[in-house]
Amino acid sequence: MSESSIPYKIYLSEDELPKAWYNLRSDMKNKPAPLLNPGTLQPMTAAELEGVFCDQLVKQELDNDTPFFEIPTEIRDFYKMYRPAPLVRAYCLEKELDTPAKIYYKFEGNNTSGSHKLNSAIAQAYYAKQQGLKGVTTETGAGQWGTALSMACGYLGLDCKVYMVKCSYEQKPFRREVMRVYGASVTPSPSETTEVGRKILKEFPGTTGSLGCAISEAVEAATSTPGYRYVLGSVLNQVLLHQSVIGLEAKTALDKYGIKPDIVIGCAGGGSNLGGLIAPFMGEKLRGEADYRIVAVEPASCPSFTRGEYRYDFCDTGMVCPLAKMYTLGSSFIPSADHAGGLRFHGMSSTLSQLYADGYMEAISVKQTDVFAAAEQFARVEGILPAPESSHAILAAMNEAKRCKETGEEKTILFGLTGTGYFDMVAYEKFHDGVMVDNVPSDEDIAKSLARLPKV
Numbered sequence: 174m175s176e177s178s179i180p181y182k183i184y185l186s187e188d189e190l191p192k193a194w195y196n197l198r199s200d201m202k203n204k205p206a207p208l209l210n211p212g213t214l215q216p217m218t219a220a221e222l223e224g225v226f227c228d229q230l231v232k233q234e235l236d237n238d239t240p241f242f243e244i245p246t247e248i249r250d251f252y253k254m255y256r257p258a259p260l261v262r263a264y265c266l267e268k269e270l271d272t273p274a275k276i277y278y279k280f281e282g283n284n285t286s287g288s289h290k291l292n293s294a295i296a297q298a299y300y301a302k303q304q305g306l307k308g309v310t311t312e313t314g315a316g317q318w319g320t321a322l323s324m325a326c327g328y329l330g331l332d333c334k335v336y337m338v339k340c341s342y343e344q345k346p347f348r349r350e351v352m353r354v355y356g357a358s359v360t361p362s363p364s365e366t367t368e369v370g371r372k373i374l375k376e377f378p379g380t381t382g383s384l385g386c387a388i389s390e391a392v393e394a395a396t397s398t399p400g401y402r403y404v405l406g407s408v409l410n411q412v413l414l415h416q417s418v419i420g421l422e423a424k425t426a427l428d429k430y431g432i433k434p435d436i437v438i439g440c441a442g443g444g445s446n447l448g449g450l451i452a453p454f455m456g457e458k459l460r461g462e463a464d465y466r467i468v469a470v471e472p473a474s475c476p477s478f479t480r481g482e483y484r485y486d487f488c489d490t491g492m493v494c495p496l497a498k499m500y501t502l503g504s505s506f507i508p509s510a511d512h513a514g515g516l517r518f519h520g521m522s523s524t525l526s527q528l529y530a531d532g533y534m535e536a537i538s539v540k541q542t543d544v545f546a547a548a549e550q551f552a553r554v555e556g557i558l559p560a561p562e563s564s565h566a567i568l569a570a571m572n573e574a575k576r577c578k579e580t581g582e583e584k585t586i587l588f589g590l591t592g593t594g595y596f597d598m599v600a601y602e603k604f605h606d607g608v609m610v611d612n613v614p615s616d617e618d619i620a621k622s623l624a625r626l627p628k629v
């Protein structure tokens with residue numbers, strides 16, 4: 174295929190939308206470690222999980238073997254409103270960097286939630302509706318997940334209660350209003366509305382909150398309200414399963430033109446977009462059919478992969494959730510109020526953690542001032558105003574492309590552009606005014622929270 178015949182945007186037709194999600198775990202020899210009951214330290218049973226999560230999602234969560242799950246027609250119809258998402262050849266960025274590298278990005282920002290999170294939100298809301306539930310509760314960090322879930326619940330007529338990390342609630346009041354447009358109720362977390370929220374406020378007065386705190390509150394709200402279940406926007410196996418739609422589309426688009434990426438890059442908060450983007454590529458790698466370099470990019474302020482430990486830990490600050498084995502900084506670690514709110518989680522997907530431990534992928538951490546500089550350079554040549562989270566992947570992709578310029582290698586780079594940054598203008602303002610700082614935890618900070626990990 175000659176170079177000039179590859180378009181700026183590779184679109185798929187509706188018929189080419191994936192008909193099934195791909196379960197990466199089915200190809201893993203070492204399966205991700207099971208969730209444990211924090212009381213008994215035994216693997217969580219389906220019956221135990223069904224008290225918190227929808228039944229069908231529990232099945233997906235526990236299934237390490239079924240390779241494909243058919244996407245229900247109703248969900249595919251919803252996907253058709255904003256998918257297939259374009260795969261973009263970043264010709265303008267390549268020119269700007271004067272690199273021989275070929276750069277592609279999968280753009281997931283083409284919906285009101287402004288991120289990939291809608292892919293799992295609609296699936297989770299659909300299964301809640303199928304089960305005849307009244308509503309769902311959740312947490313949101315930067316606000317994208319809460320917005321996505323509000324959209325899905327609004328569409329299906331389900332009630333939606335969102336606990337929003339306090340610093341985001343204050344930084345991004347318009348996010349809250351978008352959620353209310355779709356009928357959700359939004360509470361800043363930690364709050365006085367739950368037992369666990371009151372406890373956290375007592376222990377850490379004035380805290381700006383964290384995803385871990387908000388999860389504790391949302392779980393408590395779900396389990397104490399009849400007809401409600403809790404849903405989570407990242408980290409869990411089921412979420413990675415739904416997000417495989419990103420990677421499946423990207424691979425179909427690349428295959429059309431016979432393009433094989435050398436490097437696949439994604440930002441990593443809880444691991445859902447990265448897990449979804451890499452799924453079919455990692456599957457080939459696990460089956461020994463192809464090789465790819467796979468790189469997770471995390472913020473230096475919350476470096477779970479690069480400075481955490483691979484241990485059992487709570488997914489939440491209130492220590493009410495099951496224990497997950499993952500790279501973690503400790504559930505009592507509260508990251509500084511950095512602007513990539515969606516990446517401020519102390520842990521990481523168990524699936525990606527196992528793959529990282531087994532050497533199938535790499536991880537790097539980057540500082541937010543470098544991230545915003547890359548975000549602006551990208552915005553000016555590619556047009557899209559990227560989310561701070563997504564910009565972690567942009568920075569890493571640009572650095573790889575610059576390395577290619579030095580070595581003369583014509584590598585093909587694929588990265589996930591997970592969303593848009595229209596609600597992050599306070600962060601961009603701080604960057605422009607030169608008042609953005611890089612918050613990097615000290616070894617002592619991390620050791621302190623790691624010392625409090627459960628003894629498993």
Ligand SMILES: *Cc1c(COP(=O)(O)O)cnc(C)c1O
Nearest residue numbers: 407442443444445446515562592
């Ligand atoms: C939530 C979010 C992320 C990080 O979450 P993952 O589960 O790690 O994918 C990245 N980018 C955007 C735009 C987000 O909203």
